Amino acid sequence: MRLLLIEDDAALREGLARQLQADGWRVDQAGDGEDGLFQAREYPVDLLIVDLGLPRLGGLQLVQKLRADGRRTPILVLTARGNWQDKVQGLEAGADDYLVKPFEYPELAARVRALLRRSMQAASNVLTLGPLAIDVAAQTARLEGQPLDLTAFEYRLLEYLVQHRERVVTKLELSDYLYPHDQDRESNVLEVLIGRLRRKLDPAGDRQPIETLRGRGYRFKWA
Structure with missing residues (x-):
């Protein structure tokens, strides 16, 4: 928070x-x-x-x-x-x-x-999108009933994308949320986090819940 x-x-x-x-x-x-x-x-x-x-x-x-x-x-x-x-x-x-x-x-x-x-x-304690459930109060997530092993940064990234899934979220916006605004940040750190989160949410590579819109940012599109 x-x-x-x-x-x-x-x-x-x-x-x-x-x-x-x-x-x-x-x-x-x-x-x-x-x-x-x-x-x-x-x-x-x-x-x-x-x-x-x-x-x-x-x-x-x-x-x-x-x-x-x-x-x-x-x-x-x-x-x-x-x-x-x-x-x-x-x-x-x-x-x-x-x-x-x-x-x-x-x-x-x-x-x-x-x-x-x-x-x-x-805002509702639990966000549910298909097989994905996010408990906002407990700051935990489950996929098909099984706990997701997420770092604190990965959880915050997932929660923010899901809560703003109705629109495209820019890299700058995500960086501002994840890190204090007065610290230097490298864009590839965010890309690494996105990649790790994608693999944990979609190990088979067939759901692709985090969409990249080139030059614009990311959108969570899992329905």
Whole structure:
């Protein structure tokens, strides 16, 4: 799962990012609202943590803009304000939950897990395509009832392709989802992952579930 943490307090932001990463999440960071909005629009994100008191673009305005875009990504807002009006404003802007500073990290982590569970349940816990079943909550896949032995990257690649099977997914989009956007990436790494995933899904070579559209990207077409 990929989180975007938008917080202008650098010490707090970096400390939270380290703790979230230690718990197994991938974390991108932004120090102001405009950069946070750009990243949320340009890169695949599973959940946003947004401080309301951001420079350049306030947290409330950021949330409103994302919701106006039609994005349903779960949003947890952080606020130093404790009165109920500010909490209501955050929720009415489109946030899914709020946390008042100061807070303990375990509470933040619990809120994040709850929002991700709710989001996955809303999208259906199990995706079924013919003999292929993907349990999104457990992050496992089965083919004809047998578990697929997938690495973490292979699973995330499969889940993303299946969830977006109605369209062509570009190499850049997949790379942005699989790797932090600020790291160097080689395109052949993605091609190797695609090749390994194809062999595991289609060892006989007769199903060809991942279609390559030259110059455009990939499409999962298994019905």
